[in-house]
Amino acid sequence: TCYDNDTVTPFLSGSGGVSSISPLYDWSQINDIIHIIPRNKITVKRMIGKGAFGEVYYGLLADVARQQTPLPVAIKMLPSLCSEQSKSEFFVEAVLLSKLRHPNIVKFLGISVDENSLYLLLELMEGGDLKSFVRECRINGEVPSKVSIYDLLNLCIDVAKGCEYLEQNRFIHRDIAARNCLLSEKGPNRVAKIADFGMTKNVFRTNYYRKNGKAMVPVKWMPPEAFHDGVFTTKTDVWGFGIVLWEVFTLGRIPYPGKSNNEVMTFVAKGGRLDKPDQCSQETYSLMFECWMDKPEDRPNFRNITEELIQIQKSSDLSQETIINGKSSRDYNVTEI
Numbered sequence: 001t002c003y004d005n006d007t008v009t010p011f012l013s014g015s016g017g018v019s020s021i022s023p024l025y026d027w028s029q030i031n032d033i034i035h036i037i038p039r040n041k042i043t044v045k046r047m048i049g050k051g052a053f054g055e056v057y058y059g060l061l062a063d064v065a066r067q068q069t070p071l072p073v074a075i076k077m078l079p080s081l082c083s084e085q086s087k088s089e090f091f092v093e094a095v096l097l098s099k100l101r102h103p104n105i106v107k108f109l110g111i112s113v114d115e116n117s118l119y120l121l122l123e124l125m126e127g128g129d130l131k132s133f134v135r136e137c138r139i140n141g142e143v144p145s146k147v148s149i150y151d152l153l154n155l156c157i158d159v160a161k162g163c164e165y166l167e168q169n170r171f172i173h174r175d176i177a178a179r180n181c182l183l184s185e186k187g188p189n190r191v192a193k194i195a196d197f198g199m200t201k202n203v204f205r206t207n208y209y210r211k212n213g214k215a216m217v218p219v220k221w222m223p224p225e226a227f228h229d230g231v232f233t234t235k236t237d238v239w240g241f242g243i244v245l246w247e248v249f250t251l252g253r254i255p256y257p258g259k260s261n262n263e264v265m266t267f268v269a270k271g272g273r274l275d276k277p278d279q280c281s282q283e284t285y286s287l288m289f290e291c292w293m294d295k296p297e298d299r300p301n302f303r304n305i306t307e308e309l310i311q312i313q314k315s316s317d318l319s320q321e322t323i324i325n326g327k328s329s330r331d332y333n334v335t336e337i
């Protein structure tokens with residue numbers, strides 16, 4: 001993640017990998033930048049999930065703003081036996097997150113450090129991740145789709161606004177994908193937010209993309225100039241956002257079905273692109289297609305994208321329901337959308 005100069009500034013080495021100068025702070029200043037939370041205020045409840053970087057738990061944070069009821073939180077845990085690099089990345093992520101304040105960016109609450117583990121506390125997004133949510137919306141027999149086209153566009157507008165904020169503040173996320181977006185709730189008042197910057201940076205810095213590697217790397221969300229030359233700009237995130245649009249309108253399909261990462265690189269480099277999802281309008285498809293223009297400068301910026309999505313949403317009235325495999329949720333004679 002590239003960010004402004006007063007934080008650590010990674011630079012791209014020739015190989016396309018990123019080697020960054022080690023943070024020049026003496027970490028004792030960290031308290032001014034990041035809220036340090038006493039460990040005894042935190043109650044860990046249950047594991048939410050595991051990632052390459054560590055584990056994530058659901059927990060409770062006591063005494064927030066003199067509230068009686070504790071605040072539900074998500075806790076990213078780093079075991080202390082991890083490498084110095086992981087520790088440094090943990091703090092770099094915390095410094096970065098502490099600078100971001102936007103309704104469509106997951107709130108960072110602070111860190112908690114003790115002799116055997118590092119905690120990074122985030123607001124708990126009870127709707128889980130966006131990819132799982134849209135997959136759950138598929139009409140699978142008895143359970144009809146519970147979202148309308150209008151709702152899907154709302155989710156995309158939320159993510160676009162979060163990306164617009166990053167663009168304005170010269171942050172590059174580098175891993176905009178439906179799996180990295182979260183929902184405040186599953187209900188109709190759901191708000192989508194961008195999250196998990198650390199994973200991007202952590203994984204990216206450990207040579208995120210390995211051309212001949214075996215590890216699963218999300219080539220499918222990257223533009224040619226990123227997977228070929230390791231060049232990342234805000235237009236990298238625009239490409240990734242186009243893929244998020246496709247993921248949302250296919251209700252969570254994996255991009256380029258059946259193609260390996262290497263096949264996708266060849267296919268995309270030759271101008272191949274994803275097809276229009278069945279239930280997405282021509283104008284929504286034109287927008288995602290523009291996000292995949294070969295030349296980064298030909299792609300729209302996030303301000304254009306947000307405005308365009310809001311225009312499209314105005315014309316898609318509430319009645320338009322999600323149609324999967326030619327069946328409308330109306331076929332199940334339900335009125336809910």
Ligand SMILES: C[C@@H](Oc1cc(-c2cccc(S(C)(=O)=O)c2)cnc1N)c1cc(F)ccc1N1NC=CN1
Nearest residue numbers: 048049056074122123124125126128129180195196
């Ligand atoms: C770090 C973690 O953050 C969170 C996850 C969930 C969350 C994610 C999934 C399910 C549930 S839930 C509804 O079962 O509480 C809550 C809720 N709030 C978070 N702040 C996260 C951020 C992302 F952007 C994407 C995935 C995850 N993780 N990490 C481990 C699992 N997901």
